[in-house]
Amino acid sequence: MELRQLSYFVAVAEELHFGRAAAKVRIAQPALSNHVQALERELGCALFIRSTRRVELTRAGETFYERCVGILSEVDLSAEITRAVAGKTIRQIRIGTVYPATTGVLPAFLAKIARKYPDIRIHISSGNTGDIIRGLENGQINLGFIRPVENIGSLR
Template sequence: MELRHLKYFIMVAEELHFGRAAKRLNISQPPLSQQIKQLEQELNITLFNRTNRSVELTVTGEVFLEKSRKILNYINNACEEAQGVDRGEIGELVLAFGGSAAFDLLPTIIQTCNKLLPNITLDLIQLTTSEQIKALEESRIHVGLLVSPIESSLIDTEMLRTESFVVCLPDYHPLAKRNGPINAIELANEKFIMPPMQAGKGYYDAINKIYEDAGFTPNVVQTAKEQHTMVSLVAAGIGIVIVPESTQFIKLEGIVYKLFNKPYIKVNSIAWNKDNKHPVVKAFLKLMREIIIPKYN
């Protein structure tokens, strides 16, 4: 039995007329009649009661019609799903993100994917840049949102956006009460909260460039990975912290964010294992290049 036998049978069952069914199938009537006879012989059942004036389904034919439709629907759905997977429109994408990406970038990506790639499920996991690099190299995640530059021959990256740094101060700090931006050198005698270098060298180096530009070595009294943690430590009076501008989405009592008088920036990138050829990764990167990256540049 072949699928065409089921298609021919269903068409005759719907028309109850071999001539009309043949016309819809764009074949002549004799071959159609022969195909139905072959199907009946193969199954050893009678699907139609035929007379010179009419064609009727047998009870057996009615049962076979119901099952045949289900079989063809299942096959059609399987073909559509397979084609969707091949186009990268169906599947699961493991997306890692870190730090400030959660505040504005990640929600934008999720909303855009839900709208334009509704059959892709995003499996989100929060990792530092260093953790993302290892996970990408080991193919445990598909795409990462991290801070570049990174050093890995296994990973490709593409710039997503640049983001300025701001300084988070206690609201009682003298600089917090001043109007306008501040000069980094004015922070030389402060106690600092810093992310550990192990969390991501690109992010760590970008902050250190601010200190180097201002000409001082920071007095680091506490390290912390997460933006919420660092800002909370500022509110508790532990020290001050330099953070990406999107961290200003965190609103806590007792803190103030201040701009610098110079454009200190970090680079956010998308990253993926260069050997990963999964269609869903290709579709996601295409969406990032066409929608998300232009939005932030």
């Protein structure tokens, strides 16, 4: 099992669409499908329920997703801490976004950040408003673009 496979799995789990996930991780869709299938073979269970119109996580897939997000966050944090100890701090920001923002406000925001801070590394993940709020609360993301909500407590 490779970290790359875990990140591919996470992309599909977050997008629930192999084509969008492939674009997100910048590989061809057939290659992404092959990596996910290899991961499922290695684990001995299905992580997704696939149909011609939908992709859904299985119960095992939901559990594996939660664990993979934690593992990948820990790997990133470990690398960041190691670079900081060596005096080579790299600034980064993790952004969570809902779909409308990815085509609306987010591109202009990213352009401004890139101009002002050219050495910053930006990680973007998409999700729903509840996921983004939970990510902000547990420190997995630094900034979130969400839809307006009346009762934020109901999303937790």
